[in-house]
Structures are given as structure tokens and as C-alpha cells.
Amino acid sequence: MTDAVLPYAAHGDPHHLRGLQEAVLGHEGPAPKRIVTGYGFWIFLLSDIVMFSCFFASYAVLLRQTAGGPSGSQLFDLRSVAAETAFLLLSSFTCGLASIAADLRNARWYQAAMAVTCVLGLCFLALEGREFSGLVARGAGPSRSAFLSAFFTLVGCHGLHVSAGILWLLTMMAQVYAKGFRADICRRLLCFALFWHALDIIWVGIFSIVYLMGSGT
């Protein structure tokens, strides 16, 4: 490497960086697109988590405002919640398997793992839909009390995210099927995996704070 490549070498190495580090600093340009995309999506996920924290805060504030209606301990069925948790956790795992298969460029295992993820997500949604319709049928719909409004907003918003995630999942299966593992599609896959894992993190908060704490008191 010559001084023509490193014009600042004439400044006598002011930061005591030599060799490799100096060369890297000299060539530092924009990061690869994959890294920028992932980072941007990570910031979107954090903003999504901040939005959920607002719903958690309103739920915590409105927890006792049942307006004479039923409270959480009378409504929640912990066995169904445990099943929902298991479905979502396993779907997170199979989503991880799908991203490994995508990195190995193995289309068959990728499609299989994504299909399992999709089925597990649909099972989760079915259980949640059953729970919601059961609550509404018992007269404990979102308009019954401030507590139930906050409950349906928080849990329903997570359910909407899962539904959107399943639509995105099917899109990703179709895109890989039609176009193969192109660089841009692999970036989308990275974002999808982040989204799906983040949904699981939010669900951990929901089942701990809403269901387990709510059924105890």
C-alpha cells in the first residue's frame, strides 16, 4: 500500500493507529445495505415497542376501573394462555430455523420451516379469537369497562401485529418461491425474522403482566 492510497499518512499517525486499522479508517464508507436495512428496521421495532409500552401503561392505570364488571381473575383462562404462549414460542423457534435455511440457500427446508411458523401463528390467532369471542359473548366486551377497553386494545393490537406478520410471512414464502434467495429478498427475510421475534418479546410482557398477574389478584 502506498502513500498515494493513504493521503493522511503524511500527518504522522496522530491517533497511533497503524497498519490494518489505519487502512480501514481510510476506506470507511457507507455500511453495506444489509446492515443499514437491519438497523433501520430495528429502530422501527423499538418504536413499535414504545407504542406497546403506552398501551401497557394505560392498562396498568385502568386495571382497577372495572365499573362493577368482571375483573381479570374472573375472565382469564390460563390454560388457553399457556397454549398460546407455546404456539408463539415454537413459531419463533421455527422462524429461526427458516432464517438458518435461508442462509444455507436451502429452499425446501426454508419453505417447510416457514409453513410450520405460519401454522403455529394461525393456531395462536385462533385461540385468541376464541378467547375474544367468548368474552364478548359473556358480556365482557371492550365497551363493558375501562379495564376491558384497555385489555382489548393491548392484546388486540398484538393480535393485529401477528396477523400482519402472517401476511408478511406468506409474501416472503411466495417471493422466495418465485425469485429465489436474491440479496434484496434476503434483506426482507432478515427484517421479517426480527419482526416475528419482537412479537414474541411483546407477548412475554402480555402473558406475564396481563394474564398471570391479572389472574392472581
Place this chain on the structure above:
Amino acid sequence: MSELEVREFHDRHDLAPGEEEEVRLGQRLLGYIVGLGLSILLTATSFFVAGTDLVWQPSIPVALTVLAIAQMGIHLVFFLHITTGPDNTNNVMALAFGLLIVFLVVGGSVWIMSHLNQNMMPMDQIMRMQ
């Protein structure tokens, strides 16, 4: 040093969230399996603690909160691959800022609203003033 080598060096020192340095199948698979196992363990503990009489009752919400935070940490490390490595600084800084906002929103709301309830005049006195 060729452009490619510099590029590779640079790549190794900047990771997208959700990405791992090595592409070795066994190690990555092991990471997800360990994450799944720890998550199942913590979830089972949460459900057990919530329903049991063996624990001092007022400690249950605290225990559930601690277990939930631990499980979120497990998910972040094993599934989202947010670690404390030097290649992950940007992701960790963004996460730290997000957590700050989350704690301000949740903690602040709960704190302020509970004080409002405490400081509010009892309802019968409000009715008498009208």
C-alpha cells in the same frame, strides 16, 4: 491490502440486528435450541409461580416481572442476536434509548396516576362543593 480484504474487515465489525457472525450450521442451531430451552424453562416457572401457594404471595408480581425481563433478555440474545460485542454497538445504543423511553412512559404513567388518585379529594366532598 486489497479493497476486498478491507471490506471483509469492515463487515466483521458491523452487524445488522438479528445477524450472527458465523454461518456455521451447528452453532447457530445450538443457539436457537438453547434459547428455546431457556424460554420454556422461564415460561414454565412463570406459570408455576403464578398458580402456586408455595411462595409468599406479595412476592409473586415481583417474581413474575423478574422472570419476564429475564425471558425478554433471552429472546434478545438468542433470537434477535443483540449482544454486547463491539460489532453490535449501534443496535445496543438504539435498544438502550428505546428502553429509556419505555421506562419513562410506563413508570411515569403509573407513578403520576397513583399520586393523582391519592391526592384527589374524596368524591362526596366534590359533590358537596357543587
